[in-house]
Amino acid sequence: MTESWATFGADLHLELGTGGQAGGAGGRGVRAGLVAALREAVRSGRLAAGTRLPSSRQLAADLGVARNTVADAYAELVAAGWLTARQGSGTRVAARPVPPARPPERTGPAYSLVPGSPDLAGFPRAAWLAAARRALTEAPHEAFGYGDPRGRNELRVVLAEYLARARGVYADPGRVVTCAGFVHGLQLLGRVLLDRGVRAVGVDPYTLDIHRDLLAGAGLTTVPVEPSELPGEGVGAVLLTPAHQFPTGSALSAERRAELVGWARESGGWLLEDDYDGEFRYDRQLVGALQGLDPERVVYFGTASKSLAPGLRIGWLVVPAALLDEVVGAKGLSDWTSSALEQLTLAQFMASGAYDRHVRAMRLRYRRRRDQLCAALAEGAPHVRVSGVAAGLHAVLELPPGTERSVVAAAAGLGLRVEGLSRYRHPDSVRPPRSALVVGYASPPDSAWSPTLSTLCAALRATGPHGRRNSSPPGGAAQPPGAGRVRGAGPG
Numbered sequence: 251m252t253e254s255w256a257t258f259g260a261d262l263h264l265e266l267g268t269g270g271q272a273g274g275a276g277g278r279g280v281r282a283g284l285v286a287a288l289r290e291a292v293r294s295g296r297l298a299a300g301t302r303l304p305s306s307r308q309l310a311a312d313l314g315v316a317r318n319t320v321a322d323a324y325a326e327l328v329a330a331g332w333l334t335a336r337q338g339s340g341t342r343v344a345a346r347p348v349p350p351a352r353p354p355e356r357t358g359p360a361y362s363l364v365p366g367s368p369d370l371a372g373f374p375r376a377a378w379l380a381a382a383r384r385a386l387t388e389a390p391h392e393a394f395g396y397g398d399p400r401g402r403n404e405l406r407v408v409l410a411e412y413l414a415r416a417r418g419v420y421a422d423p424g425r426v427v428t429c430a431g432f433v434h435g436l437q438l439l440g441r442v443l444l445d446r447g448v449r450a451v452g453v454d455p456y457t458l459d460i461h462r463d464l465l466a467g468a469g470l471t472t473v474p475v476e477p478s479e480l481p482g483e484g485v486g487a488v489l490l491t492p493a494h495q496f497p498t499g500s501a502l503s504a505e506r507r508a509e510l511v512g513w514a515r516e517s518g519g520w521l522l523e524d525d526y527d528g529e530f531r532y533d534r535q536l537v538g539a540l541q542g543l544d545p546e547r548v549v550y551f552g553t554a555s556k557s558l559a560p561g562l563r564i565g566w567l568v569v570p571a572a573l574l575d576e577v578v579g580a581k582g583l584s585d586w587t588s589s590a591l592e593q594l595t596l597a598q599f600m601a602s603g604a605y606d607r608h609v610r611a612m613r614l615r616y617r618r619r620r621d622q623l624c625a626a627l628a629e630g631a632p633h634v635r636v637s638g639v640a641a642g643l644h645a646v647l648e649l650p651p652g653t654e655r656s657v658v659a660a661a662a663g664l665g666l667r668v669e670g671l672s673r674y675r676h677p678d679s680v681r682p683p684r685s686a687l688v689v690g691y692a693s694p695p696d697s698a699w700s701p702t703l704s705t706l707c708a709a710l711r712a713t714g715p716h717g718r719r720n721s722s723p724p725g726g727a728a729q730p731p732g733a734g735r736v737r738g739a740g741p742g
């Protein structure tokens with residue numbers, strides 16, 4: 251076989267065994283085996299209609315049989331209608347009768363205000379593509395090998411500069427470890443803490459259930475720490491979202507920050523700072539990272555999931571010196587190292603200033619959305635108090651006590667998916683449950699935004715003080731999706 255045979259064309263996997271033997275010895279036997287194998291591959295759907303088969307010359311060379319054997323097999327299958335052969339377009343799998351159309355799948359709700367996602371349509375495709383092109387062009391050969399479990403140095407250097415400048419983090423590139431988003435970082439820390447003998451991690455009474463489950467999966471118990479208390483006996487670390495508490499939306503006060511850092515220093519505990527949306531603050535200067543208060547007791551977690559997109563699966567940790575080797579060891583055992591090309595692309599994206607530009611543009615967009623949400627609620631559901639809106643991509647809508655479930659159900663009935671605050675409440679919290687919605691306002695597409703807001707207001711009115719479910723609120727019954735108007739910019 252010459253080199254050109256080995257490199258030309260496409261591979262085709264065929265099970266030749268039985269057909270060849272069944273067909274008898276010699277060329278005819280091989281041909282029969284080939285015909286049977288190709289027919290089976292088409293019949294089973296493995297080779298889809300339209301798939302181009304290798305030329306008879308190439309397949310013959312690949313199988314080590316005479317070219318005529320393959321040509322004859324193709325001809326037989328063309329004659330039988332399994333394949334088509336047309337000059338210029340080669341031999342292809344023939345179209346088969348189209349199966350009767352299945353009834354359309356049931357689709358989900360028309361609108362969604364479920365929190366957690368940024369505006370995916372706002373992903374900066376052109377700038378990311380330019381960064382990816384530069385990254386691929388400039389990547390040294392060694393970037394395609396097994397790298398440092400901490401991640402690419404190019405990215406760690408740029409991240410350290412950015413985090414110090416924009417988030418007030420004490421970040422030495424040597425202390426930065428890249429990972430696949432916050433959840434991956436939390437898994438790594440969970441393993442490290444467990445190995446160090448930690449058994450319980452404190453969390454806010456309202457937290458993302460997924461993160462509690464993740465810690466439980468790592469073998470750690472989560473314990474609610476009420477805002478007025480210090481972590482109890484046996485708690486070895488506390489998970490926090492200081493810049494914008496998820497889901498309640500408050501910022502950790504300066505006093506509480508100092509109190510918790512004091513606890514960590516005295517008890518030898520660790521603070522795990524989840525800075526998931528710290529870039530998006532609307533009312534004043536950004537709230538700096540807690541890590542800046544004590545880089546040796548706070549593990550800082552950052553992510554590209556809100557600032558860019560969760561699908562990138564890129565996050566980063568800044569790790570206290572005492573934990574660094576253990577975290578790097580856990581990272582090596584987890585996935586060895588994150589994808590080098592994605593990291594190099596993000597490094598290019600940040601170094602070029604595109605990250606800052608993107609964050610600033612999105613901050614404006616999200617702020618506008620937040621203002622429109624507040625204006626729509628002030629007009630359409632004035633009995634609802636909105637909180638947690640100074641930052642981030644979600645708001646908390648305080649409801650009359652005991653109405654959360656009925657609002658969620660009313661919204662679902664109108665085609666809108668919303669989440670209640672109760673989903674996030676730690677089952678061991680001693681606080682009385684609050685009735686509220688957690689509304690993510692970043693992700694609805696522009697075309698759906700106005701009807702989404704109208705539907706939300708309709709659901710709130712239907713269950714509000716004057717309009718218990720199924721009774722008409724003053725001014726008319728709950729309006730269907732699409733009704734009503736959203737005003738432009740509201741309160742700043």
Ligand SMILES: Cc1ncc(COP(=O)(O)O)c(C=O)c1O
Pocket residue numbers: 365366367430431432433434458491496524526552553554555560564565
């Ligand atoms: C509180 C909180 N932390 C972190 C994240 C980001 O997680 P990841 O980086 O794994 O996508 C989210 C995303 O929804 C979140 O809500």
